[in-house]
Amino acid sequence: MDTSPKLPIALKTLEILENFYPDAHCALDHRNPYELLVATILSAQCTDIRVNQVTKDFFRAYPDVDALAAADIPALEEQIRSTGFFRNKARHLKECAERIRRDFHGIVPATLEELVTLPGIGRKTANVLLGNVFGIPGMVVDTHVKRISFRLGWSHHQEPAKIERDLCELLPAQRWTQAGHVLIAHGRKICKAPVPLCGICPVADRCPKNGVKKYR
Ligand code: SF4
Numbered sequence: 412m413d414t415s416p417k418l419p420i421a422l423k424t425l426e427i428l429e430n431f432y433p434d435a436h437c438a439l440d441h442r443n444p445y446e447l448l449v450a451t452i453l454s455a456q457c458t459d460i461r462v463n464q465v466t467k468d469f470f471r472a473y474p475d476v477d478a479l480a481a482a483d484i485p486a487l488e489e490q491i492r493s494t495g496f497f498r499n500k501a502r503h504l505k506e507c508a509e510r511i512r513r514d515f516h517g518i519v520p521a522t523l524e525e526l527v528t529l530p531g532i533g534r535k536t537a538n539v540l541l542g543n544v545f546g547i548p549g550m551v552v553d554t555h556v557k558r559i560s561f562r563l564g565w566s567h568h569q570e571p572a573k574i575e576r577d578l579c580e581l582l583p584a585q586r587w588t589q590a591g592h593v594l595i596a597h598g599r600k601i602c603k604a605p606v607p608l609c610g611i612c613p614v615a616d617r618c619p620k621n622g623v624k625k626y627r
Contacts, residue, residue, distance in 0.1 A: 421565055421581050424617050428593045431613040435592035437543045444519035444544045445476055451536045452503055457494040465494055476517050479508035503531030521545045542588030550578050551591035555598025562620040
């Protein structure tokens with residue numbers, strides 16, 4: 412049982428944010444684990460809107476792991492060029508599909524330990540998949556979650572894995588996935604980098620960094 416006095420405070424803050432962003436959800440279009448895996452790889456350093464534009468045609472050309480494993484790299488690069496870092500992403504996509512075929516019978520694995528063994532898949536992507544297609548709680552730590560966790564005093568670490576651990580200790584498992592969506596929404600709309608809009612923030616009166624001029 413968590414006896415930390417931070418728990419009820421953090422939960423109340425999260426509840427306020429959940430009510431403020433009732434529609435917060437995974438913004439990457441997908442219909443199955445394979446599609447979310449592809450979309451998440453493409454989303455590195457790219458907007459969700461751009462990824463969704465690209466994946467419409469991508470999923471027609473490469474509808475499943477087998478098609479992607481058999482892909483021609485130059486054609487793959489051309490298809491995803493507009494998402495940036497397209498050479499690395501193309502290589503990771505193809506290698507990922509080959510590994511899933513070889514080691515997981517062509518089925519995207521459903522555990523964090525297995526997912527992070529795939530090329531180009533870190534804990535963030537693995538947690539996106541766990542929470543959004545496998546129904547397993549996953550605490551995603553991206554740049555927004557990292558920044559807001561610090562500002563709210565939920566984690567003072569810099570490394571995503573340590574922030575993830577702090578958040579997982581602070582919040583109940585059944586809230587992890589939605590907490591990620593809500594914090595990302597808050598980071599995009601109000602708690603921005605470098606200067607947050609504290610004047611319109613729904614949790615300003617609970618935030619130790621409210622109105623502070625220097626932010627991380
Ligand atoms: S008060 Fe400011 S720094 Fe704190 S969570 Fe709100 S927007 Fe972010």
